[in-house]
Structures are given as C-alpha cells and as structure tokens.
Amino acid sequence: MKKILILMCFVLPLTILAQTRPLPKKPNGKTAPKNENMRGEKPTNFLYMIMTVEEVKKSKKEETSTKFKFQSFDSRYSERLSVSTKNKTSTIEVLNLLGRSGWELVSVNNEHYYFKNRFLAEKR
Secondary structure (H helix, E strand, O other): OHHHHHHHHHHHHHHHHOOOOOOOOOOOOOOOOHHHHOOOOOOOOOEEEEEEEEEEOOOOOOOOEEEEEEEOOOHHHHHHHHHHOOOOOOHHHHHHHHHHOOOEEEEEEOOEEEEEEOHHHHHO
16 A cells, blocks of 8 residues: 555656647648748948047147047048048047947947948948
8 A cells, every 4th residue: 555655656746747738730731932931131231430549749738639530431531520520629529420420339449449330331
C-alpha cells in the first residue's frame, strides 16, 4: 500500500502537469509569391558631414575664438556653412543652427562632430 501511495505521489503530479498542445496547422498548398513577402521599399539615404571645432588663441590677453570647419558632400555647401557660422561664438549656437536646417548629431569624438541629414539626400 505504501508503494502505491508513493508511486501515486510521483505519477499524479506529472499527469496533472502534462499538457497537450495543438498540432501546427498544415499548409494548404498555396504559398505566397516572393514579391508579396518582401516589399520593394528603397532604403533611406543620408548625407553625412563632419564639423571640426578649433579654438584659436591669438595672444594671452585676448579671449580664445572658436573656428568651425566643415567637411560635407559638397565643397560649396561646406563653404556656405563656414560663412554662416563665422559670427557664431559657441558650439551650441552652431549645433542649433545645423539642427534647424535638418542635420542630426550622430556622434562626437573630441573636437569632431558627425552629422547626418535625410532631407537633403531626398532632394538630390
């Protein structure tokens, strides 16, 4: 009798915990064409730019001035950005100016700031 009770103590919980899972649905023989599975969307293009910040100190008495250099997809665009940031004194002002024109800051490495722009790439 003890053996039966001990056996039931082990077997009964296992039978209660056992669950049956439904079988996976069988395919009906129709497969979707390859074109429907993979939609032909174009990948998003980005233009990239690097801004280098240099602090120039002319003499000990004068304050340091900040100089911004741009390397982008086009040298004319880089020159235009350099001219528009000539009067800017802080990096925050330049970052705000670039942010308003659609440039997103991707990474910062010491004095190098890396940007990407999706909207200018769509216009090209």
